[in-house]
Amino acid sequence: MKTHSVPQFPQLVGESRRANVDRLGSARFEESPQLAGGFFKVWTIALNTFKEAVRDRILYAILIFALVMLAGSAILVTISVSGEGTIIKHLGLACISIFGTLIALFLGIGLVSKEIEKRTVYTIISKPIHRYQFILGKYLGLLLTLLVNIGIMALVLFGLAYLWEGISSPRLLLAVLFIFLELMIVTALVMLFSTFSSPALSAIFTLCLVVAGHLSADLRLFAARFGSAATRLLAEALYFLLPNLSRLNFKDQAVHGLGVNAGIAALSFSYALLYVAALVLAAMTLFQWRDFK
């Protein structure tokens, strides 16, 4: 019987590299406390959501349009009789508010529903992550996107206001902050709808609620004056249920340089955060029980 010696091939580069994945227990993981690890996962999702938005052309379309409008307001000033900076501030803040809402809407309507429809959610939820962490991450990611965009628009506005008035008032910053708070509510609303309905319906629902939210105080006032008891009750209920967005409007104070009551501002601030917390919790709960068919 012939004896063969098995030829010994030199270890290839690929072979030696392969050694570290071809064995159970070959991977090493970060060791961190549970809370920190959880936050890191949320942040990972948020950054990826931000990345998605940044690579989306629609964001640039809206942003460029907003900047053109801002610049346009400066031209309006030059041809207006008084030539005051109030017009710039007025138009500028309106611009930030409107285009911020548009960004929140366009990116928010598919925030969750698109993930489910395109089945990208499968591979994420099957990773070691809680469903609520996914929702929180998506929300923070869209907020980050809004923060950057509002920041850019605000910088341009501050620049223009500085050119016309020499100094930018801190009230302008306050007004922008409250616009951002309003957008936090809008984003939470649209995300909530996005967890259970289609993009088109989410857009319609959110728009209706945003408009109603701006008018709910007027509605209540109107019903109190002219309505029957039942109408008053309904208006009252709507007033407390709907997001009271008119409370977050500090634009007039900023434009006309009126005093701002710190107590009222603090109350409005807390109100917005509580409302956001409730909406995000609702979205998490709905998402928790959803089946990904």
Add this chain to the structure above:
Amino acid sequence: MRRAVRAGAVSMTAIETENLTKEYRTGFLRKRICVLSGLNLVVRRGEIFGYLGPNGAGKTTTLKLLMGLVRPTSGNAKVLEQPLGDVRAKQQVGFLPEQPYFYDYLTGRELLNFYGQLVRLRRSDRQERIEELAHQLHIESALDLPLRKYSKGMLQRIGLVQALLNDPKVVLLDEPMSGLDPIGRREVRDLLLRLKEEGRTVFFSSHVIPDVEMVCDRVGILVSGRLVAHGPLDEMLEAKVASIEVTVSRFPREMLHELDPLLVRKPLTRGERLLLTVKDEVILADLLARLADQKACVHSIIPQREGLEEYFLRHVQPRAGP
């Protein structure tokens, strides 16, 4: 020694389901549709379990239930001794969905990095691990392409990479060979065997029988939401009676009718030779005795084992009708 270690591992269960049932409600009237009813299944650690069934049998639903993507209507299941959807279990499980789809604005590398962060792979090893797995699945050269440019086969490969990223003890793969060319299918088959060798448990679904037949230790057959058969592949096939084919020549044709009672099929003539088919070994002995009496020449005796395909068809067909 290696065998002893493996035998110890096999006694433990990786996946266990108990009356796992899923109903969906569809349409305006919220009509109930039962997708999976009363599934009782045990997948042992270290084995390759093939989950077979025609389209729409409930295979994907089972996998989604196991990953916590849908919730059971009733019943229960455990993956690595943890309840469904548990994060600790998911840390040790890899999952490839059917026809996977990923964020197409990312490149392959960015996507795998994202998943690597979600499973908390150590930062210093993450790149290396991604590249090594990509190298093994032959997708290395496409890592820096955006995913929207990936073909179906490439998506499948990157899907396998992401499923293995966390060094999983259990791998759940939904139709891992769909969308692949014959070379790709063989590669996946080899991959499954290698994963088993590495000590991982593989549970995969398929409706392509040869793929399953070649690699699985045990299989389960699912038809219309019910598990109609499961068990070790060899037992399942061997227990079912095969037939035995005997090739003969120089057997007088006029004597042929005498053999008829022994045969399960009419004799086939191929030139000089005759092909005789009998049911089992007992009858074979009888036949061979008679052949010897006539001084016939026997060329071959080939037992026909029932393939998984026949077995599958036999189980599917009675229920397939409306």
